Amino acid sequence: MGASGPRRGPGPPDGGWGWAVLGACFVITGFAYGFPKAVSVFFRALMRDFGAGYSDTAWVSSIMLAMLYGTGPVSSILVTRFGCRPVMLVGGLLASAGMILASFATRLLELYLTAGVLTGLGLALNFQPSLIMLGLYFERRRPLANGLAAAGSPVFLSALSPLGQQLLEHFGWRGGFLLLGGLLLNCCACGAVMRPPPGPGPRPRRDSAGDAPDEAEAHRAGPRVREAPSGGRTRRRLLDVTVCADRAFAVYAVTKFLMALGLFVPAILLVNYAKDAGVPDSEAAFLLSIVGFVDIVARPACGALAGLARLRPHVAYLFSLALMANGLTDLSSARARSYGALVAFCIAFGLSYGMVGALQFEVLMAAVGAPRFPSALGLVLLLEAVAVLIGPPSAGRLVDALKNYEIIFYLAGSEVALAGIFMAVATYCCLRRPRDGPPSPGTEGGAGDEEEAEAEVDSDLPPTGTKEPGGLEAVEVPSPGTGPLQPEVKTEPGLDS
Secondary structure, eight states: OOOSSOOOOOOOOSSTTHHHHHHHHHHHHHHHHHHHHHGGGGHHHHHHHHTOOHHHHHHHHHHHHHHHHHTHHHHHHHHHHHOHHHHHHHHHHHHHHHHHHHTTOOSHHHHIIIIIIIHHHHHHHHHHHHHHHHHHHOSTTHHHHHHHHHTHHHHHHHHHHHHHHHHHHHHHHHHHHHHHHHHTTHHHHHHHHOOOOSSOOSOTTOOTTSOOGGGHHHHHHOOOBOOOOTTOOOBOOSSOGGGGGOHHHHHHHHHHHHHHHHSSHHHHHHHHHHHHTTOOHHHHHHHHHHHHHHHHHHHHHHHHHHTSTTTGGGHHHHHHHHHHHHHHHHHHTTTOOSHHHHHHHHHHHHHHHHHHHHHHHHHHHHHHOSTTHHHHHHHHHHHHHHHHHHHHHHHHHHHHHHOOSHHHHHHHHHHHHHHHHHHHHHHHHHSOOOSSSOOOTTTSTTHHHHHHHHHHHHHHSOOEEEEETTTEEEEEOOOTTTOSOOOEEEEOTTOOO
């Protein structure tokens, strides 16, 4: 998925076929984030048929989210080995097969393995490659592209929740799962759209799967271990775990872990919370649609805002502000019981939730740089999976034990607000550049990593030159504007031209 040689190109196209890739990423993001929440519409029917409590049933969505996040490193390795398009096609088939098999389940364990594990894995194999491809096609417009792609989550959530309610009423949960499985086959069509970007990318050292451009064809042919060139590299790195030593990555990872403990809890519990408060089923399901409608506007708008020249260097602070706003919304709405109060909560929650969704991957791209983004994303999603396995199931158990949703909103809001405070403080204290000193490499924007990547490309290029009489060979090397080396003269006595 790269160029055929180590040529230096102008960068991502920031348009063209990239808009089709953006549309596919919009759909994949919608399924990845909207589907696990929309499945919560079926929980009451599942509780009745299987005689289970809410916490046991909530594991279906939690396992789905955990697979979406926890298989991040696996997805990174598969993308590196096979490329984005094949991985996404297989992922679409797995996601569809999981929901179809779940419609025949007779025990909760079978639901965990099918709708949870299999569908969650399929969504994961679509979600991460789509973000990687989006980063290949957009650079200057990347914040806006991330915001537009992230808008797929609220669009699909606002559509899938009422759709799930209608399917439940007309076909039961088994028929609903079967039809949703067919709907997930659209992921395969989105995977087919993900063709390689034309020409060389901005960093010719690697293609989207992490290959050196001159190794792309050999990579497609299958061999993973090659003879060492003069530079001495023998094996392609499938997962770059050295990114964990980057301070910017460490700050982001801790923030995402704290955020994931509470961010998804209100959205997962909202429908059943409203039903227990006496809100009719159809109106309760519409609450998620309200969150989605507000989210639809918030994500592209926040992406465009983050792309402004004055705000883009400070996107980490904007992200922390969005987290604090989301946490404070949960805390201030913990006692909302009337339908009007719940609608107001959904509007405020959708606005702050959309800001978080629009900025989260832009912050990671800016922190580690494009060359290490696939590995960094996989590792962050793995940490997020642990938090997702802890957060919603624990909230469900507290609901079963206390019969009270109020403490759940207090806990979730505190965790998200704490994540925002930590992000702002750590960014200011640990990652802020000195005013008069040079920028520290690898802390902001991944600049140090990009320079290292460029240096490695230039060092791999074979020098060309002509022999001078008397054994002197004039070697042409990149000028200071194109590479790290200076012109030099090598002495090789005893060699004929």
